[in-house]
Amino acid sequence: MITDFIIVGSGIAGLRAAIALAPAGRVLVLTKADPEESNTGYAQGGIAVAVGAGDSPALHAADTLRAGDGLCDEGAVDVLVGNGPRYVRELVDWGTRFDRDGDGQLALGREAAHSVRRVLHAGDATGREIGRVLWKRASAFGSVATINHAFVTDLVMGGGAVRGVHYVDRDGARHEVSARAVLLATGGAGQLFRETTNPPVATGDGIALGYRAGARLADLEFVQFHPTALNRAGAPRFLISEALRGEGARLVNDRGEAFMTRVHADGDLAPRDVVARAIAREMERTGAPVYLTLAHLDAGYVCARFPTIADMCRRIGLDLARDPIPVGPAAHYIMGGVDTDEWGRTSLPGLFAAGEVACTGVHGANRLASNSLLEGLVFGARAAIAMQEPPAAAALKADRVVAGGSWLASPQPPFISHLSPAEIRDLMWRSVGLFRTREGLEAAVATLDAAYQHQRDRLSIDADGWRQVNLVTAARLVARAALRREESRGAHFRLDFPVRDDEHWKRHIVDVRGAE
Ligand SMILES: Cc1cc2nc3c(=O)[nH]c(=O)nc-3n(C[C@H](O)[C@H](O)[C@H](O)COP(=O)(O)OP(=O)(O)OC[C@H]3O[C@@H](n4cnc5c(N)ncnc54)[C@H](O)[C@@H]3O)c2cc1C
Numbered sequence: 001m002i003t004d005f006i007i008v009g010s011g012i013a014g015l016r017a018a019i020a021l022a023p024a025g026r027v028l029v030l031t032k033a034d035p036e037e038s039n040t041g042y043a044q045g046g047i048a049v050a051v052g053a054g055d056s057p058a059l060h061a062a063d064t065l066r067a068g069d070g071l072c073d074e075g076a077v078d079v080l081v082g083n084g085p086r087y088v089r090e091l092v093d094w095g096t097r098f099d100r101d102g103d104g105q106l107a108l109g110r111e112a113a114h115s116v117r118r119v120l121h122a123g124d125a126t127g128r129e130i131g132r133v134l135w136k137r138a139s140a141f142g143s144v145a146t147i148n149h150a151f152v153t154d155l156v157m158g159g160g161a162v163r164g165v166h167y168v169d170r171d172g173a174r175h176e177v178s179a180r181a182v183l184l185a186t187g188g189a190g191q192l193f194r195e196t197t198n199p200p201v202a203t204g205d206g207i208a209l210g211y212r213a214g215a216r217l218a219d220l221e222f223v224q225f226h227p228t229a230l231n232r233a234g235a236p237r238f239l240i241s242e243a244l245r246g247e248g249a250r251l252v253n254d255r256g257e258a259f260m261t262r263v264h265a266d267g268d269l270a271p272r273d274v275v276a277r278a279i280a281r282e283m284e285r286t287g288a289p290v291y292l293t294l295a296h297l298d299a300g301y302v303c304a305r306f307p308t309i310a311d312m313c314r315r316i317g318l319d320l321a322r323d324p325i326p327v328g329p330a331a332h333y334i335m336g337g338v339d340t341d342e343w344g345r346t347s348l349p350g351l352f353a354a355g356e357v358a359c360t361g362v363h364g365a366n367r368l369a370s371n372s373l374l375e376g377l378v379f380g381a382r383a384a385i386a387m388q389e390p391p392a393a394a395a396l397k398a399d400r401v402v403a404g405g406s407w408l409a410s411p412q413p414p415f416i417s418h419l420s421p422a423e424i425r426d427l428m429w430r431s432v433g434l435f436r437t438r439e440g441l442e443a444a445v446a447t448l449d450a451a452y453q454h455q456r457d458r459l460s461i462d463a464d465g466w467r468q469v470n471l472v473t474a475a476r477l478v479a480r481a482a483l484r485r486e487e488s489r490g491a492h493f494r495l496d497f498p499v500r501d502d503e504h505w506k507r508h509i510v511d512v513r514g515a516e
Pocket residue numbers: 008009010011012013014030031032033035037038039040041042043044045046047048126127150151152153185186187188197198199201202205206239332333354355356357369370371372373374376
Protein backbone atom coordinates (compact mmCIF):
# COMPACT_ATOMS: atom_id res chain seq x y z
CA MET A 1 0.00 0.00 0.00
CA ILE A 2 1.17 3.55 -0.67
CA THR A 3 0.02 6.69 1.12
CA ASP A 4 1.45 10.17 1.72
CA PHE A 5 1.78 10.27 5.51
CA ILE A 6 1.74 7.54 8.13
CA ILE A 7 0.91 8.27 11.75
CA VAL A 8 1.54 5.54 14.30
CA GLY A 9 -0.77 6.12 17.26
CA SER A 10 -4.14 7.75 17.92
CA GLY A 11 -3.48 9.77 21.08
CA ILE A 12 -3.38 13.55 21.27
CA ALA A 13 -0.13 13.87 19.27
CA GLY A 14 -1.16 11.53 16.46
CA LEU A 15 -4.66 12.93 16.05
CA ARG A 16 -3.54 16.57 16.16
CA ALA A 17 -0.96 15.76 13.48
CA ALA A 18 -3.57 13.95 11.37
CA ILE A 19 -5.81 17.05 11.40
CA ALA A 20 -2.94 19.26 10.27
CA LEU A 21 -1.85 16.84 7.54
CA ALA A 22 -5.30 16.09 6.16
CA PRO A 23 -5.41 18.98 3.65
CA ALA A 24 -1.93 18.05 2.34
CA GLY A 25 -2.49 14.45 1.23
CA ARG A 26 -3.57 10.96 2.21
CA VAL A 27 -3.03 10.24 5.89
CA LEU A 28 -3.04 6.74 7.36
CA VAL A 29 -3.41 6.47 11.15
CA LEU A 30 -2.37 3.05 12.45
CA THR A 31 -3.21 2.17 16.01
CA LYS A 32 -2.62 -1.13 17.74
CA ALA A 33 -5.79 -1.29 19.86
CA ASP A 34 -9.18 0.43 19.93
CA PRO A 35 -8.56 4.06 18.97
CA GLU A 36 -9.38 5.50 22.41
CA GLU A 37 -6.97 3.12 24.19
CA SER A 38 -4.09 5.47 24.86
CA ASN A 39 -2.53 7.41 27.70
CA THR A 40 -4.45 10.39 26.35
CA GLY A 41 -7.73 8.62 27.08
CA TYR A 42 -6.77 8.24 30.75
CA ALA A 43 -5.44 11.75 31.40
CA GLN A 44 -7.31 13.20 34.33
CA GLY A 45 -5.95 16.44 35.77
CA GLY A 46 -5.87 18.58 32.65
CA ILE A 47 -3.77 20.57 30.24
CA ALA A 48 -1.46 23.33 31.49
CA VAL A 49 -1.57 26.57 29.51
CA ALA A 50 -0.85 30.21 30.30
CA VAL A 51 -4.25 31.79 29.67
CA GLY A 52 -5.27 32.98 33.16
CA ALA A 53 -5.09 36.52 34.56
CA GLY A 54 -1.69 36.95 36.19
CA ASP A 55 -0.16 34.15 34.15
CA SER A 56 2.15 34.39 31.14
CA PRO A 57 4.19 32.09 28.90
CA ALA A 58 7.29 33.41 30.70
CA LEU A 59 5.93 32.28 34.08
CA HIS A 60 4.87 28.93 32.63
CA ALA A 61 8.38 28.55 31.17
CA ALA A 62 10.00 29.37 34.51
CA ASP A 63 7.94 26.69 36.30
CA THR A 64 8.71 24.15 33.55
CA LEU A 65 12.45 24.86 33.73
CA ARG A 66 12.46 24.59 37.53
CA ALA A 67 10.73 21.20 37.42
CA GLY A 68 13.14 20.01 34.70
CA ASP A 69 16.05 20.38 37.15
CA GLY A 70 18.59 21.92 34.80
CA LEU A 71 18.09 19.69 31.76
CA CYS A 72 15.25 21.32 29.81
CA ASP A 73 15.91 22.59 26.32
CA GLU A 74 14.98 26.25 26.77
CA GLY A 75 14.18 26.78 23.09
CA ALA A 76 11.76 23.85 23.10
CA VAL A 77 10.17 25.10 26.33
CA ASP A 78 9.59 28.51 24.74
CA VAL A 79 7.94 26.81 21.76
CA LEU A 80 5.70 24.83 24.11
CA VAL A 81 4.51 27.64 26.36
CA GLY A 82 4.43 30.29 23.61
CA ASN A 83 2.34 28.23 21.19
CA GLY A 84 0.23 26.53 23.86
CA PRO A 85 -2.49 29.20 24.18
CA ARG A 86 -3.09 29.27 20.41
CA TYR A 87 -3.48 25.51 20.08
CA VAL A 88 -5.63 25.21 23.20
CA ARG A 89 -7.94 28.01 22.00
CA GLU A 90 -8.31 26.03 18.80
CA LEU A 91 -9.42 23.01 20.89
CA VAL A 92 -12.06 25.19 22.55
CA ASP A 93 -13.21 26.45 19.13
CA TRP A 94 -13.51 22.84 17.94
CA GLY A 95 -15.90 22.07 20.80
CA THR A 96 -13.80 20.83 23.72
CA ARG A 97 -15.92 21.25 26.86
CA PHE A 98 -13.45 22.45 29.48
CA ASP A 99 -14.99 23.27 32.87
CA ARG A 100 -15.99 26.89 33.42
CA ASP A 101 -16.48 28.95 36.55
CA GLY A 102 -19.68 30.74 37.61
CA ASP A 103 -18.92 33.64 35.22
CA GLY A 104 -18.51 31.33 32.24
CA GLN A 105 -14.72 31.78 32.21
CA LEU A 106 -12.44 28.76 31.78
CA ALA A 107 -11.86 27.25 35.24
CA LEU A 108 -8.19 26.85 36.12
CA GLY A 109 -6.92 24.07 38.39
CA ARG A 110 -3.79 24.06 40.54
CA GLU A 111 -1.18 21.31 40.43
CA ALA A 112 2.17 20.74 42.08
CA ALA A 113 5.09 23.01 41.16
CA HIS A 114 2.89 25.45 39.20
CA SER A 115 3.18 28.93 40.68
CA VAL A 116 -0.36 29.86 39.59
CA ARG A 117 -3.62 28.13 38.68
CA ARG A 118 -3.22 27.23 34.99
CA VAL A 119 -4.65 23.76 34.34
CA LEU A 120 -7.73 23.54 32.10
CA HIS A 121 -9.79 20.46 32.82
CA ALA A 122 -12.93 18.63 31.83
CA GLY A 123 -13.97 17.15 35.17
CA ASP A 124 -11.33 14.51 35.89
CA ALA A 125 -11.49 13.04 32.37
CA THR A 126 -9.74 15.77 30.38
CA GLY A 127 -7.90 13.44 28.03
CA ARG A 128 -11.05 11.60 27.06
CA GLU A 129 -12.79 14.90 26.21
CA ILE A 130 -9.86 16.18 24.12
CA GLY A 131 -9.56 12.80 22.38
CA ARG A 132 -13.27 12.84 21.56
CA VAL A 133 -12.98 16.22 19.84
CA LEU A 134 -9.78 15.42 17.95
CA TRP A 135 -11.08 12.05 16.83
CA LYS A 136 -14.33 13.57 15.53
CA ARG A 137 -12.46 16.27 13.65
CA ALA A 138 -9.82 13.95 12.16
CA SER A 139 -12.48 11.44 11.05
CA ALA A 140 -14.40 14.16 9.19
CA PHE A 141 -11.58 14.46 6.61
CA GLY A 142 -12.00 12.14 3.65
CA SER A 143 -8.21 12.04 3.32
CA VAL A 144 -7.70 10.48 6.76
CA ALA A 145 -7.97 6.68 6.96
CA THR A 146 -7.58 4.71 10.17
CA ILE A 147 -6.74 1.08 10.77
CA ASN A 148 -7.31 -0.11 14.33
CA HIS A 149 -5.61 -3.18 15.80
CA ALA A 150 -2.72 -2.60 13.40
CA PHE A 151 0.47 -3.30 15.32
CA VAL A 152 3.42 -1.50 13.72
CA THR A 153 6.41 -3.80 14.06
CA ASP A 154 9.15 -2.00 12.15
CA LEU A 155 10.10 0.99 10.08
CA VAL A 156 10.94 0.41 6.41
CA MET A 157 14.31 1.90 5.50
CA GLY A 158 15.67 2.87 2.07
CA GLY A 159 18.75 4.93 1.24
CA GLY A 160 19.27 5.90 4.89
CA ALA A 161 15.75 7.32 5.21
CA VAL A 162 12.50 5.99 6.64
CA ARG A 163 10.13 5.11 3.79
CA GLY A 164 7.23 3.39 5.53
CA VAL A 165 6.23 0.80 8.10
CA HIS A 166 5.43 -2.87 8.51
CA TYR A 167 2.38 -3.76 10.53
CA VAL A 168 0.55 -6.89 11.64
CA ASP A 169 -3.27 -6.75 11.49
CA ARG A 170 -5.72 -8.30 13.96
CA ASP A 171 -5.73 -11.56 11.96
CA GLY A 172 -1.96 -11.81 12.12
CA ALA A 173 -1.39 -10.87 8.45
CA ARG A 174 1.69 -8.80 7.73
CA HIS A 175 1.51 -5.60 5.61
CA GLU A 176 3.89 -2.98 4.27
CA VAL A 177 2.89 0.67 3.70
CA SER A 178 5.10 3.27 2.01
CA ALA A 179 4.88 7.01 2.61
CA ARG A 180 6.73 10.30 2.28
CA ALA A 181 6.97 10.66 6.05
CA VAL A 182 6.23 8.62 9.16
CA LEU A 183 5.26 10.06 12.54
CA LEU A 184 5.83 8.04 15.69
CA ALA A 185 3.09 9.06 18.13
CA THR A 186 3.15 5.81 20.09
CA GLY A 187 2.99 7.28 23.59
CA GLY A 188 4.63 6.07 26.75
CA ALA A 189 6.31 3.11 28.37
CA GLY A 190 4.74 2.75 31.85
CA GLN A 191 4.19 -0.96 31.22
CA LEU A 192 7.94 -1.48 31.60
CA PHE A 193 7.27 -1.34 35.35
CA ARG A 194 5.24 -3.62 37.60
CA GLU A 195 3.39 -0.69 39.19
CA THR A 196 2.07 1.78 36.64
CA THR A 197 -0.79 4.15 35.97
CA ASN A 198 -0.47 3.51 32.22
CA PRO A 199 -2.88 1.34 30.19
CA PRO A 200 -1.65 -1.92 28.58
CA VAL A 201 -0.79 -0.21 25.25
CA ALA A 202 2.05 1.80 26.84
CA THR A 203 4.87 -0.68 26.18
CA GLY A 204 7.51 1.66 24.74
CA ASP A 205 7.03 0.44 21.16
CA GLY A 206 8.11 3.74 19.62
CA ILE A 207 11.39 3.69 21.53
CA ALA A 208 12.06 0.16 20.26
CA LEU A 209 10.97 0.98 16.69
CA GLY A 210 13.21 4.04 16.62
CA TYR A 211 16.14 2.14 18.10
CA ARG A 212 15.90 -0.73 15.62
CA ALA A 213 15.87 1.77 12.74
CA GLY A 214 18.94 3.58 14.11
CA ALA A 215 17.26 6.78 15.37
CA ARG A 216 18.89 8.66 18.22
CA LEU A 217 17.24 8.32 21.63
CA ALA A 218 17.78 10.62 24.60
CA ASP A 219 17.08 11.04 28.34
CA LEU A 220 15.63 7.56 28.81
CA GLU A 221 16.76 7.33 32.44
CA PHE A 222 14.18 9.94 33.39
CA VAL A 223 10.97 8.12 34.29
CA GLN A 224 8.42 9.96 36.38
CA PHE A 225 6.86 7.96 39.19
CA HIS A 226 3.51 9.42 40.16
CA PRO A 227 3.19 9.57 43.93
CA THR A 228 -0.50 8.76 44.22
CA ALA A 229 -1.76 5.70 42.39
CA LEU A 230 -4.44 3.70 44.17
CA ASN A 231 -2.61 1.20 46.38
CA ARG A 232 -5.05 -1.57 47.17
CA ALA A 233 -4.18 -5.25 46.78
CA GLY A 234 -5.99 -6.71 43.78
CA ALA A 235 -7.15 -3.31 42.42
CA PRO A 236 -5.52 -1.67 39.36
CA ARG A 237 -3.06 1.16 40.03
CA PHE A 238 -5.67 3.71 39.07
CA LEU A 239 -4.32 7.27 39.15
CA ILE A 240 -5.54 9.52 41.97
CA SER A 241 -4.81 12.84 40.27
CA GLU A 242 -2.54 15.48 41.74
CA ALA A 243 -5.41 17.90 41.17
CA LEU A 244 -6.95 16.50 44.38
CA ARG A 245 -4.00 17.80 46.37
CA GLY A 246 -4.31 21.03 44.38
CA GLU A 247 -7.84 21.30 45.79
CA GLY A 248 -6.68 20.63 49.36
CA ALA A 249 -6.42 16.82 49.78
CA ARG A 250 -3.71 15.83 52.30
CA LEU A 251 -1.27 12.96 52.47
CA VAL A 252 -1.21 11.27 55.88
CA ASN A 253 0.42 8.19 57.38
CA ASP A 254 -1.49 5.47 59.23
CA ARG A 255 -1.46 7.63 62.39
CA GLY A 256 -3.06 10.53 60.52
CA GLU A 257 0.16 12.62 60.49
CA ALA A 258 0.67 14.96 57.51
CA PHE A 259 4.26 13.80 56.96
CA MET A 260 4.99 15.90 53.83
CA THR A 261 5.31 19.05 55.98
CA ARG A 262 8.47 17.43 57.46
CA VAL A 263 9.92 16.72 54.01
CA HIS A 264 9.50 19.82 51.83
CA ALA A 265 8.50 23.47 52.17
CA ASP A 266 5.72 22.94 49.62
CA GLY A 267 4.34 20.02 51.63
CA ASP A 268 1.79 17.98 49.68
CA LEU A 269 2.43 20.07 46.57
CA ALA A 270 6.17 19.43 46.44
CA PRO A 271 7.53 18.15 43.08
CA ARG A 272 6.31 14.68 42.13
CA ASP A 273 9.64 12.92 42.57
CA VAL A 274 10.02 14.32 46.08
CA VAL A 275 6.50 13.26 47.08
CA ALA A 276 6.88 9.80 45.50
CA ARG A 277 10.10 9.04 47.38
CA ALA A 278 8.71 10.48 50.61
CA ILE A 279 5.66 8.20 50.38
CA ALA A 280 7.82 5.13 49.71
CA ARG A 281 10.06 6.00 52.68
CA GLU A 282 7.11 6.69 54.98
CA MET A 283 5.57 3.34 54.08
CA GLU A 284 8.87 1.64 54.81
CA ARG A 285 9.37 3.56 58.07
CA THR A 286 5.91 2.83 59.44
CA GLY A 287 5.36 -0.54 57.76
CA ALA A 288 1.87 0.70 56.93
CA PRO A 289 0.07 2.33 53.99
CA VAL A 290 -0.03 6.04 53.24
CA TYR A 291 -3.39 7.66 52.59
CA LEU A 292 -4.86 10.62 50.81
CA THR A 293 -7.61 12.22 52.86
CA LEU A 294 -10.30 14.61 51.64
CA ALA A 295 -12.55 14.26 54.70
CA HIS A 296 -12.04 17.94 55.65
CA LEU A 297 -13.30 19.13 52.23
CA ASP A 298 -16.88 19.63 51.05
CA ALA A 299 -18.09 16.16 50.01
CA GLY A 300 -20.46 17.45 47.34
CA TYR A 301 -17.71 19.49 45.72
CA VAL A 302 -15.24 16.56 45.81
CA CYS A 303 -17.63 14.19 44.05
CA ALA A 304 -18.72 16.80 41.49
CA ARG A 305 -15.14 17.85 40.68
CA PHE A 306 -13.70 14.30 40.52
CA PRO A 307 -16.54 12.05 39.35
CA THR A 308 -14.36 9.45 37.58
CA ILE A 309 -12.05 8.98 40.58
CA ALA A 310 -15.02 8.92 42.98
CA ASP A 311 -16.67 6.25 40.84
CA MET A 312 -13.51 4.15 40.70
CA CYS A 313 -13.19 4.34 44.50
CA ARG A 314 -16.87 3.42 44.94
CA ARG A 315 -16.31 0.29 42.84
CA ILE A 316 -13.79 -0.98 45.38
CA GLY A 317 -15.90 0.05 48.36
CA LEU A 318 -14.29 3.42 49.19
CA ASP A 319 -15.94 6.83 49.56
CA LEU A 320 -13.48 9.33 48.01
CA ALA A 321 -14.89 12.23 50.04
CA ARG A 322 -14.86 10.46 53.43
CA ASP A 323 -12.55 7.42 53.52
CA PRO A 324 -8.76 7.53 53.67
CA ILE A 325 -7.65 6.41 50.18
CA PRO A 326 -4.51 4.19 50.18
CA VAL A 327 -1.99 5.54 47.67
CA GLY A 328 1.53 4.72 46.53
CA PRO A 329 3.97 5.51 43.72
CA ALA A 330 3.69 4.02 40.22
CA ALA A 331 5.51 4.59 36.91
CA HIS A 332 3.61 7.30 35.09
CA TYR A 333 5.51 9.12 32.36
CA ILE A 334 8.80 8.84 30.47
CA MET A 335 10.57 12.13 29.85
CA GLY A 336 13.04 10.65 27.35
CA GLY A 337 12.40 9.07 23.99
CA VAL A 338 13.22 9.52 20.32
CA ASP A 339 15.39 12.63 20.14
CA THR A 340 13.75 15.43 18.12
CA ASP A 341 14.23 19.05 17.22
CA GLU A 342 11.54 21.70 17.73
CA TRP A 343 9.66 20.43 14.67
CA GLY A 344 9.52 16.75 15.57
CA ARG A 345 12.34 15.83 13.17
CA THR A 346 14.49 12.92 14.31
CA SER A 347 18.03 11.92 13.37
CA LEU A 348 16.59 9.89 10.45
CA PRO A 349 15.20 11.65 7.36
CA GLY A 350 11.53 10.78 6.88
CA LEU A 351 11.00 9.91 10.55
CA PHE A 352 9.24 12.26 12.97
CA ALA A 353 8.19 11.83 16.59
CA ALA A 354 5.74 13.73 18.79
CA GLY A 355 4.06 13.32 22.17
CA GLU A 356 5.30 11.07 24.95
CA VAL A 357 7.47 8.92 22.65
CA ALA A 358 9.52 11.98 21.67
CA CYS A 359 12.27 13.70 23.59
CA THR A 360 11.80 17.34 22.59
CA GLY A 361 13.65 18.44 25.72
CA VAL A 362 10.69 20.31 27.21
CA HIS A 363 10.56 18.15 30.34
CA GLY A 364 14.27 17.88 31.12
CA ALA A 365 14.77 15.56 34.08
CA ASN A 366 11.22 15.91 35.38
CA ARG A 367 7.93 16.87 33.76
CA LEU A 368 5.81 19.66 35.17
CA ALA A 369 2.33 18.27 35.82
CA SER A 370 -0.12 18.62 32.91
CA ASN A 371 2.55 19.70 30.42
CA SER A 372 2.38 16.46 28.44
CA LEU A 373 -1.03 16.88 26.85
CA LEU A 374 0.16 20.33 25.81
CA GLU A 375 3.36 18.87 24.40
CA GLY A 376 1.44 16.32 22.31
CA LEU A 377 -0.87 19.03 21.00
CA VAL A 378 1.78 21.60 20.12
CA PHE A 379 4.45 19.27 18.76
CA GLY A 380 1.95 17.00 16.98
CA ALA A 381 0.81 20.06 15.01
CA ARG A 382 4.37 21.22 14.36
CA ALA A 383 5.60 17.80 13.25
CA ALA A 384 2.77 17.76 10.71
CA ILE A 385 4.08 21.01 9.22
CA ALA A 386 7.63 19.64 8.96
CA MET A 387 6.38 16.36 7.44
CA GLN A 388 5.17 18.30 4.41
CA GLU A 389 8.67 19.61 3.67
CA PRO A 390 11.38 17.72 1.73
CA PRO A 391 12.85 15.00 4.01
CA ALA A 392 15.79 16.06 6.16
CA ALA A 393 17.35 14.80 9.35
CA ALA A 394 17.22 17.07 12.38
CA ALA A 395 20.32 18.98 13.37
CA LEU A 396 20.21 17.63 16.92
CA LYS A 397 22.06 19.21 19.80
CA ALA A 398 25.65 18.19 20.40
CA ASP A 399 25.92 18.54 24.23
CA ARG A 400 25.32 14.83 24.69
CA VAL A 401 27.00 11.65 25.89
CA VAL A 402 26.54 8.39 24.05
CA ALA A 403 25.59 5.44 26.25
CA GLY A 404 26.92 2.22 24.84
CA GLY A 405 27.50 -1.15 26.46
CA SER A 406 31.31 -1.16 26.36
CA TRP A 407 31.75 0.96 29.50
CA LEU A 408 29.85 -1.57 31.61
CA ALA A 409 31.84 -2.85 34.57
CA SER A 410 30.36 -6.34 34.47
CA PRO A 411 29.50 -7.30 30.91
CA GLN A 412 29.03 -10.97 31.80
CA PRO A 413 25.38 -11.60 31.00
CA PRO A 414 23.65 -14.50 32.74
CA PHE A 415 22.17 -17.17 30.50
CA ILE A 416 18.52 -16.27 29.90
CA SER A 417 16.27 -18.58 27.97
CA HIS A 418 13.20 -16.40 28.37
CA LEU A 419 12.10 -13.32 30.31
CA SER A 420 8.33 -12.94 30.57
CA PRO A 421 6.69 -9.49 30.55
CA ALA A 422 5.87 -9.93 34.25
CA GLU A 423 9.52 -10.72 35.03
CA ILE A 424 10.70 -7.67 33.07
CA ARG A 425 8.25 -5.40 34.92
CA ASP A 426 9.21 -6.84 38.26
CA LEU A 427 12.92 -6.42 37.55
CA MET A 428 12.41 -2.84 36.38
CA TRP A 429 10.31 -1.92 39.41
CA ARG A 430 12.81 -3.40 41.86
CA SER A 431 16.06 -2.27 40.23
CA VAL A 432 15.27 0.66 37.91
CA GLY A 433 12.46 2.23 39.95
CA LEU A 434 12.31 5.02 42.51
CA PHE A 435 15.61 4.19 44.24
CA ARG A 436 18.48 3.08 42.02
CA THR A 437 21.98 1.75 42.81
CA ARG A 438 24.92 0.66 40.67
CA GLU A 439 24.63 -2.90 41.92
CA GLY A 440 20.94 -3.22 41.11
CA LEU A 441 21.29 -1.47 37.76
CA GLU A 442 24.26 -3.58 36.67
CA ALA A 443 22.36 -6.75 37.44
CA ALA A 444 19.29 -5.45 35.58
CA VAL A 445 21.33 -4.42 32.53
CA ALA A 446 23.11 -7.77 32.40
CA THR A 447 19.81 -9.65 32.60
CA LEU A 448 18.15 -7.45 29.99
CA ASP A 449 21.19 -7.61 27.68
CA ALA A 450 20.96 -11.40 27.76
CA ALA A 451 17.21 -11.36 27.17
CA TYR A 452 17.65 -8.89 24.31
CA GLN A 453 20.23 -11.13 22.66
CA HIS A 454 17.91 -14.11 23.06
CA GLN A 455 14.96 -12.22 21.50
CA ARG A 456 17.05 -11.00 18.60
CA ASP A 457 17.80 -14.56 17.62
CA ARG A 458 14.09 -15.31 17.16
CA LEU A 459 12.57 -12.65 14.98
CA SER A 460 10.02 -14.66 12.99
CA ILE A 461 7.31 -13.74 15.44
CA ASP A 462 3.71 -12.52 15.78
CA ALA A 463 2.38 -9.33 17.42
CA ASP A 464 2.68 -10.82 20.91
CA GLY A 465 6.28 -11.69 20.19
CA TRP A 466 6.93 -8.14 19.01
CA ARG A 467 5.36 -6.75 22.18
CA GLN A 468 7.81 -8.84 24.16
CA VAL A 469 10.79 -7.75 22.04
CA ASN A 470 9.78 -4.10 22.44
CA LEU A 471 9.48 -4.43 26.21
CA VAL A 472 12.93 -5.98 26.48
CA THR A 473 14.44 -3.42 24.09
CA ALA A 474 12.99 -0.37 25.84
CA ALA A 475 13.64 -1.74 29.35
CA ARG A 476 17.27 -2.42 28.48
CA LEU A 477 17.76 1.11 27.13
CA VAL A 478 16.18 2.72 30.20
CA ALA A 479 18.29 0.59 32.55
CA ARG A 480 21.52 1.33 30.63
CA ALA A 481 20.94 5.08 30.78
CA ALA A 482 20.05 4.92 34.48
CA LEU A 483 23.29 3.06 35.19
CA ARG A 484 25.29 5.56 33.21
CA ARG A 485 24.01 8.68 35.02
CA GLU A 486 26.01 8.80 38.23
CA GLU A 487 24.12 11.56 40.03
CA SER A 488 20.57 12.27 41.21
CA ARG A 489 18.53 14.76 39.24
CA GLY A 490 14.80 15.22 38.73
CA ALA A 491 13.08 11.86 38.60
CA HIS A 492 16.36 9.88 38.49
CA PHE A 493 17.49 9.04 42.02
CA ARG A 494 20.67 7.10 42.75
CA LEU A 495 21.16 6.05 46.39
CA ASP A 496 24.90 5.79 45.64
CA PHE A 497 25.07 9.26 44.03
CA PRO A 498 22.36 11.15 45.94
CA VAL A 499 23.22 14.70 44.84
CA ARG A 500 22.98 16.61 41.59
CA ASP A 501 26.37 16.96 39.89
CA ASP A 502 26.28 19.75 37.31
CA GLU A 503 30.00 19.57 36.66
CA HIS A 504 29.80 16.09 35.13
CA TRP A 505 26.15 15.50 34.35
CA LYS A 506 24.49 18.67 33.12
CA ARG A 507 24.35 16.76 29.85
CA HIS A 508 22.06 14.35 28.09
CA ILE A 509 22.61 10.64 27.62
CA VAL A 510 21.81 9.47 24.11
CA ASP A 511 21.76 5.97 22.73
CA VAL A 512 21.93 4.76 19.15
CA ARG A 513 21.87 1.19 17.90
CA GLY A 514 25.41 0.07 17.24
CA ALA A 515 26.88 2.31 19.97
CA GLU A 516 27.80 -0.85 21.86
C1 LIG B 1 -3.59 7.86 34.13
C2 LIG B 1 -2.89 8.97 33.43
C3 LIG B 1 -3.23 10.28 33.72
C4 LIG B 1 -2.58 11.34 33.07
N1 LIG B 1 -2.96 12.63 33.34
C5 LIG B 1 -2.41 13.63 32.64
C6 LIG B 1 -2.88 14.96 32.79
O1 LIG B 1 -3.80 15.23 33.55
N2 LIG B 1 -2.29 15.94 32.05
C7 LIG B 1 -1.26 15.69 31.18
O2 LIG B 1 -0.76 16.62 30.54
N3 LIG B 1 -0.82 14.43 31.01
C8 LIG B 1 -1.37 13.41 31.70
N4 LIG B 1 -0.92 12.14 31.50
C9 LIG B 1 0.11 11.90 30.48
C10 LIG B 1 -0.52 12.05 29.11
O3 LIG B 1 -1.80 11.47 29.12
C11 LIG B 1 0.31 11.39 28.02
O4 LIG B 1 1.66 11.74 28.13
C12 LIG B 1 -0.18 11.82 26.64
O5 LIG B 1 -1.55 11.63 26.56
C13 LIG B 1 0.54 11.02 25.57
O6 LIG B 1 -0.08 11.27 24.34
P1 LIG B 1 0.51 10.61 23.02
O7 LIG B 1 -0.35 11.06 21.91
O8 LIG B 1 1.94 10.85 22.95
O9 LIG B 1 0.36 9.03 23.27
P2 LIG B 1 -0.89 8.15 23.70
O10 LIG B 1 -2.05 8.96 24.04
O11 LIG B 1 -0.42 7.17 24.71
O12 LIG B 1 -1.21 7.36 22.35
C14 LIG B 1 -0.34 6.37 21.87
C15 LIG B 1 -0.99 5.63 20.74
O13 LIG B 1 -0.04 4.84 20.05
C16 LIG B 1 -0.58 3.54 19.78
N5 LIG B 1 0.54 2.62 19.63
C17 LIG B 1 1.56 2.37 20.49
N6 LIG B 1 2.40 1.46 19.96
C18 LIG B 1 1.92 1.14 18.73
C19 LIG B 1 2.34 0.24 17.71
N7 LIG B 1 3.44 -0.52 17.83
N8 LIG B 1 1.59 0.16 16.58
C20 LIG B 1 0.46 0.89 16.43
N9 LIG B 1 0.01 1.75 17.39
C21 LIG B 1 0.73 1.87 18.51
C22 LIG B 1 -1.45 3.29 21.00
O14 LIG B 1 -2.37 2.26 20.75
C23 LIG B 1 -2.09 4.67 21.17
O15 LIG B 1 -3.15 4.84 20.26
C24 LIG B 1 -1.56 11.06 32.13
C25 LIG B 1 -1.24 9.75 31.83
C26 LIG B 1 -1.88 8.70 32.47
C27 LIG B 1 -1.53 7.30 32.12
